[in-house]
Amino acid sequence: MSVAVRFAPSPTGLLHVGNVRLALVNWLFARKQGGDFLLRLDDTDEERSRPEYAAGIEEDLRWLGLTWDRFARESDRYGRYAAVADQLKAAGRLYPCYETAEELSLKRASLIGQGKPPIYDRAALRLTDDARATYEAAGRKPHWRFKLEHTAVEWTDLVRGPVHFEGAALSDPVLIREDGRPLYTLTSVVDDADLAITHVIRGEDHVANTAVQIQIWQALGAAVPTFAHLPLLTDAGGQGLSKRLGSGSVKALREDEGIEPMALASLLAKLGTSDAIEPRLTLDELVAEFDIAKVARGTPKFDGEELKRLNARILHLTPFDAVAGRLEALGFAGADAAFWDAVRPNLETLADVGEWWTVTHAPVAPVIGDAAFTATAAGLLPDEPWDTATWGTWTNAVKQATGRKGKDLFLPLRQALTGRDHGPELKNLLPLIGRARAVRRLSGETA
Template sequence: MTVLTRFAPSPSGRLHLGNARIAILAWLFAKSHGGDMLLRFDDTDRTRSDPSFEAAIREDLRWLGLDWRAEYRQSERSPLYLVHFEELLARGRIYPCYETEEELAALRARALARGEPPRYRRLEGEGGTPAGAAASREPYFRFRLEPQPAVFRDLVFGERTIAVESLSDPVVRRADGSFTYIFASVVDDVDLGITHVVRGEDHLTNTAVQIQIFAALDAKPPAFAHLPLLCDVSGRPLSKRLNDLSLVALRDQGFLAPALFAYLARLGTGIAPAPDDRPESLVRSFDIAAFGRAPARLDIDDLRRFNGRMLRTLSFHEVAAQLAALGLSRVDEEFWQLVRPNVDTLAEVGMWWQIVHGPITPVVTDRELLERAAALLPERLSSPAEARAFLDQLAAATGRRGRALFRPLRLALTGREHGPELALLLPRLGRDRALARLRGETA
């Protein structure tokens, strides 16, 4: 059997870390078994889908280093869905409904008042529409669920049993003639030969429903792997702050694609990502069973630190293109070597470029020390050796050592408490700018 997975985003927004993780894991699963992944845009909901997001999603996936064997849009496959829809309609597994949203809300309210789950089943729907209304309305259609539970082996959670008794018969075709994801996805998986579906645990209810649709189509369902959802360090769902965690936002902050890939590939396994992790090595070690069953906690600060660890292993040649994309084309190899030990993202390189080339307003915390430093600053300050000689002379003249010496100097020269070694930084600042800042001037 050739393994074939799929990543099926809805083109209603940019990729965020949650669905990027699913794409990475679906890709890794396929590649680790010698297979491939398909990209399918689930764009049947015309009110939410935006074609412009398709290009953005492709860009994000390629930036991560993912590829796919073929690409599909559900909106272009309606004739295929119609064939299977009419088959199940003729067999009585799909049936028409005529309720308006208001009438459905009334049905739900009555069920809740009786202490029952607000589900829709065919018998409940009968009589819910005023007499004669059906004749003047376009129907929508639902799939009739059988009362037996869905039982399957999850590649992450093991044997699972999901009750469907409390679920509504799912809508499979809207009144405007478009098909819903729940139905179109099954038809696609059968037609395209999908062998494994890797997705979030929030799809468990969909899986229970879709297993019955597969059976109604006389098709074998794929194997399912449901990943626990991501949450933040406090246990709150990431969906509350997806805009901050979109791939484009992180890319603009100077995160590295290999760092995001490795971090997301390891998240939830208990195995820490390593700076030398790359897609090809992660393929060789990938095991879907290594993922835990508890929600995976994403710590953005931990991700930032790991990004910094990977950055510090990279040469200027390896980051030059992304620096240029961030508007930092003036950064040269010497400057990269200067700031690399002190940055966690490439955007911080831009911060240090501004600090070095100014203007900035110095932070003055010890005027007496700064006045002595300004008086002792040599006429030549073009090499680290000259800068070290100056710092040694200042230490001898003031009796200051360590933090007592370097903290006031660093705050005055850079406005920051931490950063590159001052002996390396001073020649890049230049004597005139260093002198002005030691005097408390904006420069």
């Protein structure tokens, strides 16, 4: 049976880096195994699901290059969930419960107060037909719970290793709400079974859900997939990431911080693994290196500063052909390979190109500390054409004429030519600035 995985976000907020890490790991696993990757929108939470969030999920994944082979939406499958619910009712595995939220809360509080686990007491199973009729007549609508077998539930997790739960220590989960809508615990199993998902790779916050859901798979006579539960990502301070709060949202990283998709992918693919985090320019490289066995049990921390450093390294390695179209879209239509190779070692984000485009193609106010020195230097500029050797030839001549060397020689020339005291190597910038503009700037003119 070929490998099939799924990424199943709820469109109730912006995807954060923790969500996307799970998407990436699923995608890498599928590609490494030659399997397929399903994007499924778990949108049965109708109060909080929004079309704009659904569209944002697709945009984020496409930006990262995580294309999907299949697509599904839970809101299209209500009829299927109802049919499965009827099947479970007929088998005696789904039973009606009439407790209100307040009554259940009091039960939980009482059990906790006694030092007992807050497991549902199955009181609904002891209701008589008359008692149920009385509740119905009073207008109470039941929610429906799945009756768990009190047997051991075990599986071998690809990350956590052997996992064991006692069925008696688990609470019968609610699968259908009072309004008739199915909950995640049911819909996820039905979808995974119907869509032939072979591996469920998700966060470790679902470990207890898995113990419950395995029994639902078994009750439906469906094949139980292989599981991998990844430790949840936190921020650098150890705080959890929240989709509702927009913590570390992919949209913000892309639009506000100028992060390159491969910088984020390079970081998230290796975060929490035994591999070193190094810049990679293609997803194919990450696929070749991927092994889910390398994922450790410890809590990985997402550091925004580490991402920024990685982003700069990605840009420093990126060839001109890979950014030519983006430079044109940013308004730098005349940018060529010589310009890109000159400035990319000094970029942290692609937007930083604008500063050096101004230096080489627009008027700059020079910084002149010693007008006599820069005037002498201007007079020693060689004729064009210029290349990367021109800087060395010219500064040697200025050194011989003025006796200056080191910082006293190079810094005033940089300040006059660029208006800045740092930046790309001037042997690369000088030919781009050109002789006419250089003469005027060395003479103190804005040029």
